[in-house]
Amino acid sequence: MxxxxxxxxxxxxxxxxxxxxxxxxxxxxxxxxxxxxxxxxxxxxxxxxxxxxxxxxxxxxxxxxxxxxxxxxxxxxxxxxxxxxxxxxxxxxxxxxxxxxxxxxxxxxxxxxxxxxxxxxxxxxxxxxxxxxxxxxxxxxxxxxxxxxxxxxxxxxxxxxxxxxxxxxxxxxxxxxxxxxxxxxxxxxxxxxxxxxxxxDLKRVLENVPDFLEEDSHTHNEHLTSISLSTDKELAAEKFNAWIGHILQTQGQNILRTKGILAYKGEDKRFGFQAVHMIADGDFLAPWKDGEKRVSRIVFIGRDLNRPQLRRGFESCAA
The missing domain is CATH 3.40.50.300 (P-loop containing nucleotide triphosphate hydrolases)
Known part of the structure; x- marks a missing residue:
């Protein structure tokens, strides 16, 4: 190619x-x-x-x-x-x-x-x-x-x-x-x-964003917020796809950027996910290292985001 x-x-x-x-x-x-x-x-x-x-x-x-x-x-x-x-x-x-x-x-x-x-x-x-x-x-x-x-x-x-x-x-x-x-x-x-x-390129997300794991929430005058979520439970790919598809379809106008590194059950490679408004893209990236804790992380940047709702939805994707 x-x-x-x-x-x-x-x-x-x-x-x-x-x-x-x-x-x-x-x-x-x-x-x-x-x-x-x-x-x-x-x-x-x-x-x-x-x-x-x-x-x-x-x-x-x-x-x-x-x-x-x-x-x-x-x-x-x-x-x-x-x-x-x-x-x-x-x-x-x-x-x-x-x-x-x-x-x-x-x-x-x-x-x-x-x-x-x-x-x-x-x-x-x-x-x-x-x-x-x-x-x-x-x-x-x-x-x-x-x-x-x-x-x-x-x-x-x-x-x-x-x-x-x-x-x-x-x-x-x-x-x-x-x-x-x-x-x-x-x-x-x-x-x-x-x-x-x-x-x-999501392969670089972890290198570029050392604080990607930090769970934090920032706001400013336009209700613009960044929300980071993480879970150490492995995710089911079909559950995540259904959930994120619904979120982006219903709230995509307010969600400006989404980035995630996900640990799918049964997969030895990490999955990189990103979206701009409603349009999403993703691919398998480098394998998880031996002994590395398999933590799934996702970041949303957008307006009027409902943190508890996003957290519950993300955690419901557990395998």
């Missing part, structure tokens, strides 16, 4: 510095070739073959927000890129600052052609250190973008005081305790900290 091309979704609220960061990535001396798909609001259509002053190819989608009208455009552009797959080291999709990144991420699960040739590498969210706390008060999208992130770039440090930066960092961790945070001044961050990370 050919190697899948890694796709990085770059998001962040208006003015967080996405374009500046993208320019650093495109002009850096990393020796790799990336295709870039940029989505901005605007009526002006720009030719898909627009090339900027770098070796990268840039495709613009202008007829609407990527999270609503142009998933078809995204699939078409990526399908076109796949025809010369050997020449690309990766694809970067920059969403408009108003976008919820979930539908972009879901594209890599729902379209079979895209899924067969690409893999979602990471959702990278830029956060403006000076204005983020204000944005949270008036824009739920700002919180959503942080909640979905695998990696967060806390940007514009030169414009904020150390106290402001500390407050923003604390707020980020309260929304999404599981993302890796990097700090930057003008989006100047090494490409290898953002690209080719396998951060959306």
């Amino acid at each position: 050919p190697d899948l091309i890694p796709v990085t979704v770059l998001t962040g609220y208006l003015g967080a510095g996405k374009t500046t960061l993208l320019n650093h990535l495109l002009t850096g001396t990393h020796g790799k070739k990336y295709a870039v798909v940029i989505n901005e609001f605007g009526e002006l259509g720009v030719d898909n073959d627009l090339v900027v002053d770098s070796d990268e190819e840039v495709f613009e989608m202008n007829n609407g927000c990527i999270c609503c009208t142009v998933r078809g455009d995204l699939i078409r552009i990526i399908s076109g890129l796949m025809k010369r797959a050997g020449k690309l080291d990766g694809i970067i999709v920059e969403t408009t600052g108003l976008a919820n990144p979930a539908p972009v991420a879901q594209t890599f699960f729902v379209d079979e052609d895209v899924k067969a040739k690409t893999r979602l590498d990471a959702i990278v969210t830029l956060v403006d250190a000076k204005h983020f706390l204000t944005r949270l008060e008036d824009s739920p999208e700002a919180a959503d973008q942080v909640a979905f992130a695998d990696v967060i770039v806390l940007n514009k440090l030169d414009l904020a005081t150390p106290e402001e930066v500390a407050a923003v960092e604390a707020k980020i961790k309260s929304i999404n305790p599981y993302a890796v945070i990097h700090k930057a001044t003008r989006g100047d961050i090494p490409a290898d900290q953002l690209l080719g990370l396998n951060a959306f």
Whole structure:
């Protein structure tokens, strides 16, 4: 099977510095070739073959927000890129600052052609250190973008005081305790900290998230919560699938991200599970080590989550 091309979704609220960061990535001396798909609001259509002053190819989608009208455009552009797959080291999709990144991420699960040739590498969210706390008060999208992130770039440090930066960092961790945070001044961050990370790959969840086991619950003003659950009872796969399917169908609009490492009865490999809203994916990962305690863990990040109900449901999946 050919190697899948890694796709990085770059998001962040208006003015967080996405374009500046993208320019650093495109002009850096990393020796790799990336295709870039940029989505901005605007009526002006720009030719898909627009090339900027770098070796990268840039495709613009202008007829609407990527999270609503142009998933078809995204699939078409990526399908076109796949025809010369050997020449690309990766694809970067920059969403408009108003976008919820979930539908972009879901594209890599729902379209079979895209899924067969690409893999979602990471959702990278830029956060403006000076204005983020204000944005949270008036824009739920700002919180959503942080909640979905695998990696967060806390940007514009030169414009904020150390106290402001500390407050923003604390707020980020309260929304999404599981993302890796990097700090930057003008989006100047090494490409290898953002690209080719396998951060959306469940094989890396345990490495990236040492506190994945911690049972904790964080809330903020939008009722956005992260809930971690664990059980040392082995799970029945059919029970878990029925339960999580029901949860995602009935509450998926409020559940932004789900990640889990599960111990199924009768299986020597751990099962990795993840979902973006209602769209779920999973696979068997590395075997459990000899003597290792087989603990199933699952994390939900979303709005108005009912912790006791989720806990009871998860525990009812025991074999």
